[in-house]
Amino acid sequence: STVDLTAQEAGGDLLSRIRDRGEVNIGIANEAPYGFVDRSGRITGEAPELARKVFQRLGVERMNPRITDFGSLIPALQVGVFDVIAAGMFVTPARCKQILFSDPEYQAPEALMVPKGNPKGINTLDDIVARKDIRVGLLTGSANIGYATDLGLMDRAVIFDSVFSGLDGILANRADAFSLTAISLRDALNKRPDAPLELTPAYVPVIGGKRKLGCGAFGFRRDQRTFRDAFNVELNRMRASGELLSTVRPFGFTESEMTTLTAAELCSDTSSSS
Amino acid sequence: MSQPATEAALTSRKDGQFIHFDKVSKRFGDNVVLNDLCFAMGAGERVTLIGPSGSGKTTILRMLMTLMKPDTGTIRVGEDYLYHEERGGKLVEAGEAHIRKVRQRITMVFQSFNLFPNMRVLRNVTEAPVHVLGLSKEEAEERALGLLEMVGLDHKIDAYPSQLSGGQQQRVAIARALAMQPDVLLLDEVTSALDPELAAGVLDVLRDVAKTTDVTMLCVTHAMKFARDISHRVLMFCEGRIIEAAPPEEMFDSPTHERTRSFLQSVLDET
């Protein structure tokens, strides 16, 4: 597992060298359903599966996934530990300063995870703003933390380090609601069907008059524009043909998660998120 | 001749039997240190144990002090067994409370003093009277001051043990033991860690104690002149048995046993 620094120095040449190697290194963050290890021990998820198809179209047959902590994805990409981040990472202006993003593969409305029957009757972050007694659970590093900060919820926030800690936290009454994308929450709940929990309907939070809609995309080093553009071409072809949706559908994605926004729009912060 | 000393000499020459060892045995692994040892001391009697290294002298003192249990046999102090209680006419192993009660009559001064380094001299002497005998702080201090004066250290009551010479420490240890007003005082080579001049001071203090109190004393020492001065009886040990027992004049001037003679020779020789 050596770090390939020459990859970084060689500028736009990376794609051709990956083609020569016949193998691409991708970084995933072990977060279902974006990129994770399933029950049978296989590395899968919407991003790796999508990446597999795109790279096949680009003429790269083998894919070498590296699982890491979400927080280490960008630094590891930057020093060349892998060539692409395939973790469904949200595109944000701050992240755009660090790396290049492909056009997003999905958009993700939010939901809340609450005890069964929703005893406190909360459905959105706005409900939580109104009710001072509610403790809201958030996932460390997620866009939700930005929303909660803007809404002044941080003094009632409980920051969990993983989706399952959040789930277990609601069960242990450490928080009253767990706010995350509907996709992540749905996936977690599917794995613990016996847990006395339920999800509120998905919604798009509006903060400061702006709709906040997270969009996940693939990440590239800043000097790999050619590579990124080649990737975008194939990705958008798949989007147009509907192959994109059919690839990610098994992971719980639906038409409502499909998006036509572009990385450029998201990076300039016109439409969404922190 | 290697027969044990005669019954008569083994038993106290003073009033009755105050301390009584009955068939006491002790071994460490394969090493049988004491084998069916019997001997008795009267109240107020002062006995000196002599004998070569490893013969079991310290072991006897440590068993009396309950620092070490005998394997078999009984030890009586006054009317009570030290390690046994009579219950329903039968001797059973004694509980901690019983041992504590009997032990209260006995105390020991050690070769290496063992003063408590975290307490000043005065508190070393008052600690036990206050917490064991239940004296008030004032009573205990008064008693301690008297004893410290006797051992010539009333000017050092505020010193820590580490600030005293060995001889001074040992004198404090003696005062500490006497403050418990014990019936029995055990002394194990109390001067052999000291150099001769300091030892002299300590032995003088003990001579005083012997003269002015009627405490029962059992001591192990190589200071033959001191043994002669204070003991009523001297017991010669060899390999865990008493091979000769006699008043000091007899023992030192005309030992009957060959082993005693050679032992006394080597001790007197090397000075």
Added chain:
Amino acid sequence: MSQPATEAALTSRKDGQFIHFDKVSKRFGDNVVLNDLCFAMGAGERVTLIGPSGSGKTTILRMLMTLMKPDTGTIRVGEDYLYHEERGGKLVEAGEAHIRKVRQRITMVFQSFNLFPNMRVLRNVTEAPVHVLGLSKEEAEERALGLLEMVGLDHKIDAYPSQLSGGQQQRVAIARALAMQPDVLLLDEVTSALDPELAAGVLDVLRDVAKTTDVTMLCVTHAMKFARDISHRVLMFCEGRIIEAAPPEEMFDSPTHERTRSFLQSVLDET
């Protein structure tokens, strides 16, 4: 009278001055232990230091062994200064190499033996000859076996020090010191941690050494009979000064100094 002993008695009566203390002073904080001490010993001479506790006897031995530096003054061993080198006609402080070279002629036996617990008896004796003198392992072992036989411990060569009695340990320590074939042997109360019978064995070994070798010996001891047997000269110390120096017969039978008399009295008394 408290004048220092006469010049003549302070100096060696044998051939010349092999060890020479010149105006050596040593203090610990405010405590002046030695003050301008002068004395000399001849090669092969055996000198015993006596004196009350704290008079500075051990300090002298430790300075000779380079365990402790004098504050001022010089010490000469043979032709060399111990702590100084002559460079360009001037005395300057010596480096480690020089000290090691001079120190090679000297070795010391300690009160508490200080055998190396991590080595068996044989290796305790061979280690220094091999690593310091550069002997081969075979030569060193041959020499060690000879010495261990002399001290009566050739059957214990495979024991660890912790498996030996104090007397046996001290005899190994003597063998270990002799294996370095030193010109000077320093002995600091080598028997005072032992009980009298074991001490006797050790002192016998040292008598042998004195008789059969011509090693220069400087010893501190309270064993007066031993001192009388082996010493050419006895020095009486008091408060860091030599107050009397004489051959042992003279010193023990007719001490001239009051302090000497009282000291000898107390040492002889308590046994």
Added chain:
Amino acid sequence: MTWDWGYAWETLPQLLDGLGVTVLATLAGTAIALVLGLIFTVLRRSPSRWICIPTEIFVEFIRSTPLLVQLFVLFFVLPEAGIQLSAFMTGVIGLGLHYATYTSEVYRSGIEGVPAGQWEAAKALNLPTRRVWTSVILPQAVPPSIPALGNYAIAMFKETPQLTVITVMELLSVARQLGAENYRYLEPVTIIGVLFLLLSLPTAWLVRRTERRLVPAPRPV
């Protein structure tokens, strides 16, 4: 990745908040570890098997398993047993309990370092057991243990990042959160490296000073 002073400056206040949590958790955890460790030690020396064996097993188990996992169990499982402590309290108790198993070892060696003669002298004076501990043994056993105890305080200080799994926002979780938001890790991680040093150096100095005071005179080697 190049160093960005502006960003470093901007994150500092939030990091200092996290530092406060870290310091508080360390102090409280140390206090618990000091007391609980002593209790463990005394229990382990109990003459009764029914006390000393379970204590021994419990201590060994806690000592051999990761704090992280213990924290998790305390945080998510205890509430099911009806014990609901705040995240911070859970963290402090977890830290204290975990480190008590270390301090217990330290106390043990301190107690074993008290010469046997002291126990014997206490017995020869017939002092009651409680008194033997409080006025003879512990006063001699605890001071020499202080340096080692201090080292564990420093070590605990660096373990506090693990509290992040139970939602306590201490120093490192704040740094990681900042990093995840802005995707710049170098500055916050480096700043906390420096902060750790700034705190641990004086503590270590204090420990060494105590040690010097307690351990006699310098010596030749």
Added chain:
Amino acid sequence: MSPQLFAYLLEGLLTTLQLTIGAAALGLVFSFAAGIATCSPNIVLRGVGRCYIELFRGISALVLLFWFVFALPYAGWQLDPMWAGVLALALNIGAYGAEVVRGGIVAVPVAQIEAAIALNFTRSQRMRLVVLPQAIARMLPPFGNLLIELLKGTSVAYIVLIPDLTFAGQIVRNATGDSASVFTALLILYAILAVIFTTIVRLIERRVAKSLGRAPTPGFFARVKGVKSA
């Protein structure tokens, strides 16, 4: 649990072992180098030793790891993450170990050093032949503790893409959603590893005690069985 998931745990276990053993071996070298340096009469060596100890005790292994893997490449230094993990953990544990080494050396009675001087050993011979062999007996129990701490400390390595046991546990937890069993399994696995390491250290302790002619200190079971009465 599927065989593949189990394989993750197994691989994580091996990685944890590799990290622990590698860092322990390298850390031992650092410990002795720095520990002996702090006992040196040479002020420069002493200073270097002290600086190493204070610096690397103060900086946590996690921060070091981050620098090694994510910052050093910008300075043109390539470190394999595994090697970086071993190095960072070793530097950190070595600083603690150095204090243990120093403590062991200082605890050897002065009398032993004086005896060695009386036999005219050189300074390095004194250290090598007399002081260290005795000091090691005292160092072993605290080294045993450090080894256990190291074992548990390896779990920080996940931030630089080293999938250790804890990280493998997280993967399984995410895959199955079964937190309780995963954490129980982790507890047991770490405890087993710790017991193995402790046993090895105890065995070494016994050997060393024997080489000093001492009775070895009783182990856990002996202590539990032979409860001493006051």
